[in-house]
Amino acid sequence: MAVQRYSSELGEGLSTQSDEQQHTDEIGREQEYVSMLYRRLDGLRDQAARRLAEELRSDGGTDQARSQRDTVVRMYAEQVEQFSAVEQGLCFGRLDSDDGSRRYIGRIGIFDTGDDYDPLLMDWRAPAARPFYLATAANPQGVRRRRHLRTRDRKVVGLHDETLDLASASPTAHEELTGEASLLAALNASRTGRMRDIVETIQAEQDRVIRADLGGVLVVQGGPGTGKTAVALHRAAYLLYTHRRELSTRGVLLVGPNVTFLRYISQVLPTLAETGVLLRTPGDLFPGVTARRAESAEVAALKGRLVMTEVLANAVQDRQWVPDEPLQIELEQRDRLTLTPETCRAARERASRSGRPHNLARALFDIEIIHALADQEAERIGADPLGGENLLDEADVAEIRRELREEPDVRAVLDQLWPVLTPQRLLADLFADPDRIATAAPMLDADERALLHREPGGWAPSDAPLLDEAAELLGEDDRAAAARRERIRAQAREYAEGVLEIWRGSRSIDVEDEADGGEILGVTDLLDADRLLERQETGDTLTTAERAAADRNWAFGHVIVDEAQELSPMGWRLLMRRCPSRSMTIVGDVAQTGALAGTASWRVALEPYVADRWRLEELTVSYRTPAEIMAVAADVLARIDPGLRPPRSVRSTGVEPVDRTVAPERLAAELVDEALREVTGLGDGRLGVIVPAGRVDELGAAVTGALPEAAVGEHPELESQLVVLTVAQAKGLEFDSVLLVDPDAIVAESPRGDSDLYVALTRATQRLTTLRPLTP
Numbered sequence: 001m002a003v004q005r006y007s008s009e010l011g012e013g014l015s016t017q018s019d020e021q022q023h024t025d026e027i028g029r030e031q032e033y034v035s036m037l038y039r040r041l042d043g044l045r046d047q048a049a050r051r052l053a054e055e056l057r058s059d060g061g062t063d064q065a066r067s068q069r070d071t072v073v074r075m076y077a078e079q080v081e082q083f084s085a086v087e088q089g090l091c092f093g094r095l096d097s098d099d100g101s102r103r104y105i106g107r108i109g110i111f112d113t114g115d116d117y118d119p120l121l122m123d124w125r126a127p128a129a130r131p132f133y134l135a136t137a138a139n140p141q142g143v144r145r146r147r148h149l150r151t152r153d154r155k156v157v158g159l160h161d162e163t164l165d166l167a168s169a170s171p172t173a174h175e176e177l178t179g180e181a182s183l184l185a186a187l188n189a190s191r192t193g194r195m196r197d198i199v200e201t202i203q204a205e206q207d208r209v210i211r212a213d214l215g216g217v218l219v220v221q222g223g224p225g226t227g228k229t230a231v232a233l234h235r236a237a238y239l240l241y242t243h244r245r246e247l248s249t250r251g252v253l254l255v256g257p258n259v260t261f262l263r264y265i266s267q268v269l270p271t272l273a274e275t276g277v278l279l280r281t282p283g284d285l286f287p288g289v290t291a292r293r294a295e296s297a298e299v300a301a302l303k304g305r306l307v308m309t310e311v312l313a314n315a316v317q318d319r320q321w322v323p324d325e326p327l328q329i330e331l332e333q334r335d336r337l338t339l340t341p342e343t344c345r346a347a348r349e350r351a352s353r354s355g356r357p358h359n360l361a362r363a364l365f366d367i368e369i370i371h372a373l374a375d376q377e378a379e380r381i382g383a384d385p386l387g388g389e390n391l392l393d394e395a396d397v398a399e400i401r402r403e404l405r406e407e408p409d410v411r412a413v414l415d416q417l418w419p420v421l422t423p424q425r426l427l428a429d430l431f432a433d434p435d436r437i438a439t440a441a442p443m444l445d446a447d448e449r450a451l452l453h454r455e456p457g458g459w460a461p462s463d464a465p466l467l468d469e470a471a472e473l474l475g476e477d478d479r480a481a482a483a484r485r486e487r488i489r490a491q492a493r494e495y496a497e498g499v500l501e502i503w504r505g506s507r508s509i510d511v512e513d514e515a516d517g518g519e520i521l522g523v524t525d526l527l528d529a530d531r532l533l534e535r536q537e538t539g540d541t542l543t544t545a546e547r548a549a550a551d552r553n554w555a556f557g558h559v560i561v562d563e564a565q566e567l568s569p570m571g572w573r574l575l576m577r578r579c580p581s582r583s584m585t586i587v588g589d590v591a592q593t594g595a596l597a598g599t600a601s602w603r604v605a606l607e608p609y610v611a612d613r614w615r616l617e618e619l620t621v622s623y624r625t626p627a628e629i630m631a632v633a634a635d636v637l638a639r640i641d642p643g644l645r646p647p648r649s650v651r652s653t654g655v656e657p658v659d660r661t662v663a664p665e666r667l668a669a670e671l672v673d674e675a676l677r678e679v680t681g682l683g684d685g686r687l688g689v690i691v692p693a694g695r696v697d698e699l700g701a702a703v704t705g706a707l708p709e710a711a712v713g714e715h716p717e718l719e720s721q722l723v724v725l726t727v728a729q730a731k732g733l734e735f736d737s738v739l740l741v742d743p744d745a746i747v748a749e750s751p752r753g754d755s756d757l758y759v760a761l762t763r764a765t766q767r768l769t770t771l772r773p774l775t776p
């Protein structure tokens, strides 16, 4: 495959003057086409904004009409948002076919409404765009030439052609890489602290995963930097495009390991014009709870084990109390009633036998107890002084039951015997009380039980699957769900404000379109955020993602899990409940597992849910980590498992990693010096300083003391030029340069230390320096 012409900037790297002229002319022609596409994009966005404005102006009438109108309002608001989000790099490619036809490829599809809806720009996800990613000189798929267009804002600044013709193939080009020059340019670009989409340079093995069938469980295993996260996000966009109807009603959930990671990837889907995917950490998967409490790896590991299902089932049973002695119930204007342990036990058995969850079985328990108490009272007051049959009839006894049901003291006893519980209450009470733990967890040893004990106050990520399990055992509490829906409505207000912001922002871009713009009534002219919100509130206009986030019983159309190797068995259990159809993409690397209860084998993790009905795709090329750094990481990988092979690096930089020893007492000072040196040489790139978790506060303080702009903390700002973080925080992220501090301590502080070190070593796109404290 030949790289015929390549220029990162206008004219650069071209040999002759006529080459240069030809190239400039070509860019000029492409500019005309691209400018036309942007005019169309403006037109589409203005049209959506105009319709949005019209809808907002209309009053609606009946409730139903208003509700429909609100749905339409949201649709147009989303369109305005999406047309704005694809502004950068709208068109990035062109395919010239053997038959002389030509297709432009871009982030969205744009059609010529005046000419039979001919495609002016083809969505990268359309089947006809696929050769852009797959065609090779050996298998050109009818394509003669593939052109990569590089744009900055709305200007075409470079183009790069590949002729798919074996005769003119360059002996130096990699046959297996698509758009090699554009790919390498993207890989060598400075990092920004936010992940970028790879839509312009998706590689063939990645394309296969992205476009794999929707149904079933697909596992994507790949070493560090093989593009698993990128592929997961592009797959979400592809599936939404291809199965829009099904997935827009059921929704797509994407789970990532932590909040910092979700922030890192948050811009990718919007730039692919998809805003409806719900992004969540495992700690957010129980609606209404944001689980961020810190806890030790051992505690998290224990709570991740499946034995917790038994512990929780026991804990629920323990709340169904049978007293040892008879209970006396004193009632005003009535004689005292007595509840014997036998009556309580019989009622408990009946209610349990129903098979209903605890809270739903309470009604049965109440019936049993109230019947027993009413019989007792009826026997007493209806007794025939002459020794005959009881004088009360069935209606009288029913009346007694009704009265007893209203008695506060009777209700208090029922609450004591069989309390209605929220999952939060059950867990908080259990973990706060060693006696409750002892009763619920006889299968654990004393040390393990001690690990579970803690004071109430916030939830850890490992609690989310336990809360979910508890919710299953207890049954739904409708009030909690209603309160959550209310909170989500409040969040819709932020969305409404965001839409208005987009519109304000887009107006300043549209200066060219003044003639048209004059006719359009701006949204802000008509409505403020409050009124927009008010309109949204009149009907159920929450998006699928918002409704799904608030509803524990929501069944997603597709679930994607990134860094899935970190999920515990209890975590898998929760996730499978969210996706009964088992339409899932599981993305991860079992060699990078850091969590003690994490996944070491996909087969073991998935077997309980789908047996062997899952497919495996492997990604084998690392796009991030240069060969020089991968060689160092490979030694660590061999220690983790000699059978594992590292991914093949797509490039080498010629820069060998540096390994420096320093006197232990000089570590902080040397770190600061090294960080200063690296930052100075980085240009606009990013430096990541990865330190042992046990020393992050101390070393972070040393770095911020000298470089106040450095980011450190629970959720460090990744756009800072220098970020100090632990391996757990660095998982899934990348930096131009990495300073790895005290690797031996990183290995020593966790039973999965080698995996942690492997992760740390593979975060750099360009340079790696290790500082190793060593006593001479």
Ligand SMILES: Nc1ncnc2c1ncn2[C@@H]1O[C@H](COP(=O)(O)OP(=O)(O)OP(=O)(O)O)[C@@H](O)[C@H]1O
Residues within 6 Å of the ligand: 183, 186, 187, 196, 197, 198, 201, 202, 203, 206, 222, 223, 224, 225, 226, 227, 228, 229, 230, 231, 589, 592, 623, 624, 731, 732, 733, 734, 762
């Ligand atoms: N086809 C591609 N074109 C351009 N860049 C790519 C491509 N594939 C991957 N990359 C880049 O390589 C880097 C690594 O990708 P990504 O983070 O998705 O890898 P990963 O497999 O999830 O890594 P890890 O296991 O370390 O989390 C990212 O910067 C990504 O943008």
